[in-house]
Amino acid sequence: MAAIEILGLEKNYLVGFWRKRTKQALRPLHLTIEEGEVFGFLGPNGAGKTTTLKLLMGLVLPTAGTARILGMEVDDPRVKAQIGFLPEQPYFYDYLTAQELLEYYGQLSGVPAKERAARVEKMLARVGLQDAARVQLRKFSKGMLQRVGLAQAILHDPKLVFLDEPMSGLDPMGRREVRDLIQQLRQEGKTVFFSTHILSDAEALCDRVAVINHGELRGVGAVAELTSRMHGKVEVIFYGQSVPAALASLGAEARVSGDMVNAVLPEEQQEAALEVLRREHLKLISLTPVRSSLEDFYIQKLQPAESKGASA
Amino acid sequence: MSATRRVNWVASVVLLVSMAGAITTLYAIDRIRRGATLQDALYIRSSKTLRRISLGYTGLLADIYWTRAVQYFGYQHHAASADFRLLGPLLEITTELDPKLLPAYQFGVNFVAPKPPNGAGMPKEALALIQYGIAHNPDQWRLYYNLGFLYYTEFNDYAKAADAFTRGAQVPVTNEFMPILAARMAQHAGEFDTARMLWFTTYQSTTEAQIRQNAIEHLRALRVDEDVTRLEEVVTKYRQQTGKLPATMSDLERAGLIRGTPLDPTDRPYNLMSDGRIEVQDPDRILFITKGLPPGMASPQPKVATKD
Amino acid sequence: MSSRIASVAFNTFREAVRDRVLYNLIAFALLLSGAAILVGQVSIDIERLVVVNLGLTAVSLFGVVIAIFIGIGLVSKEIEKRTLYTVLSRPVRRWEFVVGKFFGLTGTLVVNTFFMAIGVFLALLYVAHKFEKMDAWVLVALYFIVLQFLMVCALALFFSSFSTPLMSAVFTFALFVIGSLSEDLRGFARIAQGLGGWIATSIAYLVPNFSALNVINQVAHGDAVPGRLILYNSIYALLYSAMAISGAVLIFQRRNLK
Numbered sequence: 087m088a089a090i091e092i093l094g095l096e097k098n099y100l101v102g103f104w105r106k107r108t109k110q111a112l113r114p115l116h117l118t119i120e121e122g123e124v125f126g127f128l129g130p131n132g133a134g135k136t137t138t139l140k141l142l143m144g145l146v147l148p149t150a151g152t153a154r155i156l157g158m159e160v161d162d163p164r165v166k167a168q169i170g171f172l173p174e175q176p177y178f179y180d181y182l183t184a185q186e187l188l189e190y191y192g193q194l195s196g197v198p199a200k201e202r203a204a205r206v207e208k209m210l211a212r213v214g215l216q217d218a219a220r221v222q223l224r225k226f227s228k229g230m231l232q233r234v235g236l237a238q239a240i241l242h243d244p245k246l247v248f249l250d251e252p253m254s255g256l257d258p259m260g261r262r263e264v265r266d267l268i269q270q271l272r273q274e275g276k277t278v279f280f281s282t283h284i285l286s287d288a289e290a291l292c293d294r295v296a297v298i299n300h301g302e303l304r305g306v307g308a309v310a311e312l313t314s315r316m317h318g319k320v321e322v323i324f325y326g327q328s329v330p331a332a333l334a335s336l337g338a339e340a341r342v343s344g345d346m347v348n349a350v351l352p353e354e355q356q357e358a359a360l361e362v363l364r365r366e367h368l369k370l371i372s373l374t375p376v377r378s379s380l381e382d383f384y385i386q387k388l389q390p391a392e393s394k395g396a397s398a
Numbered sequence: 399m400s401a402t403r404r405v406n407w408v409a410s411v412v413l414l415v416s417m418a419g420a421i422t423t424l425y426a427i428d429r430i431r432r433g434a435t436l437q438d439a440l441y442i443r444s445s446k447t448l449r450r451i452s453l454g455y456t457g458l459l460a461d462i463y464w465t466r467a468v469q470y471f472g473y474q475h476h477a478a479s480a481d482f483r484l485l486g487p488l489l490e491i492t493t494e495l496d497p498k499l500l501p502a503y504q505f506g507v508n509f510v511a512p513k514p515p516n517g518a519g520m521p522k523e524a525l526a527l528i529q530y531g532i533a534h535n536p537d538q539w540r541l542y543y544n545l546g547f548l549y550y551t552e553f554n555d556y557a558k559a560a561d562a563f564t565r566g567a568q569v570p571v572t573n574e575f576m577p578i579l580a581a582r583m584a585q586h587a588g589e590f591d592t593a594r595m596l597w598f599t600t601y602q603s604t605t606e607a608q609i610r611q612n613a614i615e616h617l618r619a620l621r622v623d624e625d626v627t628r629l630e631e632v633v634t635k636y637r638q639q640t641g642k643l644p645a646t647m648s649d650l651e652r653a654g655l656i657r658g659t660p661l662d663p664t665d666r667p668y669n670l671m672s673d674g675r676i677e678v679q680d681p682d683r684i685l686f687i688t689k690g691l692p693p694g695m696a697s698p699q700p701k702v703a704t705k706d
Numbered sequence: 707m708s709s710r711i712a713s714v715a716f717n718t719f720r721e722a723v724r725d726r727v728l729y730n731l732i733a734f735a736l737l738l739s740g741a742a743i744l745v746g747q748v749s750i751d752i753e754r755l756v757v758v759n760l761g762l763t764a765v766s767l768f769g770v771v772i773a774i775f776i777g778i779g780l781v782s783k784e785i786e787k788r789t790l791y792t793v794l795s796r797p798v799r800r801w802e803f804v805v806g807k808f809f810g811l812t813g814t815l816v817v818n819t820f821f822m823a824i825g826v827f828l829a830l831l832y833v834a835h836k837f838e839k840m841d842a843w844v845l846v847a848l849y850f851i852v853l854q855f856l857m858v859c860a861l862a863l864f865f866s867s868f869s870t871p872l873m874s875a876v877f878t879f880a881l882f883v884i885g886s887l888s889e890d891l892r893g894f895a896r897i898a899q900g901l902g903g904w905i906a907t908s909i910a911y912l913v914p915n916f917s918a919l920n921v922i923n924q925v926a927h928g929d930a931v932p933g934r935l936i937l938y939n940s941i942y943a944l945l946y947s948a949m950a951i952s953g954a955v956l957i958f959q960r961r962n963l964k
Contacts, residue, residue, distance in 0.1 A: 162400075171791065171795035178789060182717075424915055424942060
């Protein structure tokens with residue numbers, strides 16, 4: 087049986103003051119994910135990844151189409167007991183402690199009262215928060231909230247775990263831990279569906295990936311297939327409010343999110359970029375090889391003839 | 399049926415059932431509270447206290463009291479005429495909260511002064527109310543008009559009525575009838591035209607439906623009274639000319655004393671009785687008439703409706 | 707009641723407590739004891755009247771303010787802060803969430819009113835030195851005030867299910883004011899005629915009727931409250947709340963949590 091069956095799921099939002107214009111957040115999507123698979127859902131920000139996940143969670147209602155999870159309709163109450171969900175940049179009731187939050191979510195998920203306390207403790211340990219169990223969440227850092235988010239997603243031992251950008255906002259250490267967690271979930275036989283905009287994450291973890299852009303599915307395939315031909319690119323993340331002009335002139339595609347800047351640039355410009363950061367006294371957070379942007383993959387996947395010519 | 403649709407269906411049913419139930423219960427509550435609310439409205443009889451607890455929003459409070467007055471004594475006044483006794487205090491509070499609320503004075507003159515069942519039968523209170531109104535609004539001709547009207551209808555004091563109309567004629571913005579009314583009081587106080595002019599001015603000077611209806615009914619009654627008086631004069635004249643009473647209206651017509659069969663305001667012909675009197679066909683349909691009634695019948699008054 | 711509704715309700719109550727909502731009790735206690743001491747000293751023969759009037763009015767207004775200010779955020783704040791995502795991706799139905807929120811807020815108000823009621827009776831004891839039989843009617847007035855809270859909470863929740871907190875507050879407060887004058891409104895509607903009269907009557911019967919729930923003045927004078935009124939007011943408040951909540955559920959069912 088397929089873990090997730092997406093049958094022509096489509097979402098249009100009505101926008102503008104009079105709600106007359108439609109914005110296509112997701113064009114009819116067909117996708118099947120098998121049980122036990124770790125599936126990566128790739129695409130740049132705003133591509134429709136989060137919309138797809140929210141449709142599957144029943145948080146937004148589809149304009150057309152249906153989806154089945156473990157063979158049941160999305161709005162079937164029984165589905166929800168079998169799935170875990172980590173939203174993008176999760177936020178929780180900040181007046182609760184980590185322990186109280188998980189206790190509350192355990193109640194909502196129907197974890198038996200006898201097992202609850204032990205389960206909560208185990209989950210907190212699993213995400214490395216055992217020391218912060220009795221601290222109110224308002225005092226948590228972004229990375230700690232992400233860990234709480236992971237704990238609540240797997241708290242009730244779901245068969246299927248949905249993770250929306252699970253690595254975002256994490257330091258390299260945290261990133262590594264999330265990767266390990268996903269690997270463990272795979273070994274436990276769970277199905278993992280996660281979205282990301284970084285191909286290296288997907289590459290390291292996934293059996294298969296799908297690429298989506300502008301609300302449209304651009305390709306599905308096994309990872310080994312995709313990574314065969316890659317461009318050398320690096321992703322540089324640093325603290326800053328704006329993109330330095332010198333960096334932009336190196337051919338970086340950069341975007342500011344909060345107090346961080348995320349820039350992707352050709353591998354050969356790596357040293358020059360680090361020099362720029364030193365000059366501007368900007369603090370580096372991470373430098374990761376991306377090797378292929380999603381758009382590149384999209385070109386390779388959907389327009390093979392042209393991309394061969396371009397990459398030569 | 400999917401889970402979502404089931405919830406929608408149940409919620410819709412609950413919505414409709416509870417809405418119907420709430421409205422039905424509200425009817426029941428209003429029945430229990432009908433009398434109580436009136437007492438409630440007058441719980442605080444002192445307008446000074448009210449003024450204080452209104453936190454300065456006296457205008458709004460006056461409007462609320464005014465609405466209550468209209469509601470209880472306007473709409474239901476036939477049903478609960480006994481409650482007219484409470485109209486006086488209610489209007490008193492209303493006008494003390496907002497002395498410039500002119501409709502309240504007119505309402506008072508029309509419904510506090512007349513005898514039951516048309517009003518509370520408290521002309522002195524009405525007089526005090528209107529004088530209070532004039533003291534606070536010396537430039538409003540309507541109030542002088544109401545004062546003169548009150549003297550004329552309730553006290554039959556034509557001199558004071560003339561005085562009120564004269565004063566009303568002197569304010570900067572007045573009504574064309576005021577000086578005429580003032581003049582007529584001296585010489586023609588008892589005549590139909592005077593009464594007609596008074597009721598017409600009442601009709602003309604208000605937009606309040608109930609007061610207008612009252613004025614229309616009085617004007618119709620005046621017409622009947624006048625018609626009957628004229629016709630009976632004609633009968634006398636016929637008798638003088640021919641030495642006998644007319645048998646039918648046609649006799650009068652043939653004698654050239656009238657043209658056509660005269661009709662009353664309900665478009666029914668007047669009846670000529672064997673003793674020469676004139677009667678209306680259906681006296682219950684024309685309120686307030688004093689003439690054209692069968693012998694011994696009292697002037698018809700508005701019906702007391704039997705509401706719950 | 708499903709255990710999930712109870713969990714959501716308890717969490718709502720816990721949020722109110724941790725957001726220091728119950729601190730309003732301090733202001734209430736100060737107000738009431740100040741008034742009690744003041745009227746006790748000037749002794750103008752209406753101590754009981756003043757304490758009951760002031761006490762119950764304060765209970766009502768404090769509660770309505772709390773009901774509105776928490777109620778308007780019950781749903782919209784959870785959507786805005788995205789805390790709902792991890793709740794609704796669990797086996798919690800949307801209607802259970804709405805109903806749980808309602809019970810949580812009314813529970814908070816019942817607890818709050820309980821403490822305030824103790825305050826009112828203590829103040830009454832202070833000025834009158836003993837309880838009288840007619841003080842029992844004060845309990846009825848307090849019960850009516852709680853019924854009033856049920857309706858205000860349900861309305862705030864209803865508006866919160868589709869509107870911004872600010873607009874919800876404006877709508878709810880406006881309905882509270884209109885509802886307090888609703889008997890006059892219905893009287894007015896009865897006078898109006900034709901289409902206007904029909905529309906006015908429909909509106910007048912749909913706005914909440916708070917007039918009949920306010921017996922503060924009556925019980926301050928020691929007057930009895932008819933048993934039938936207690937019964938009908940209870941039924942009315944429950945039905946009206948059910949109506950507003952089912953409206954909220956119907957709207958919330960259709961909402962996209964963007």
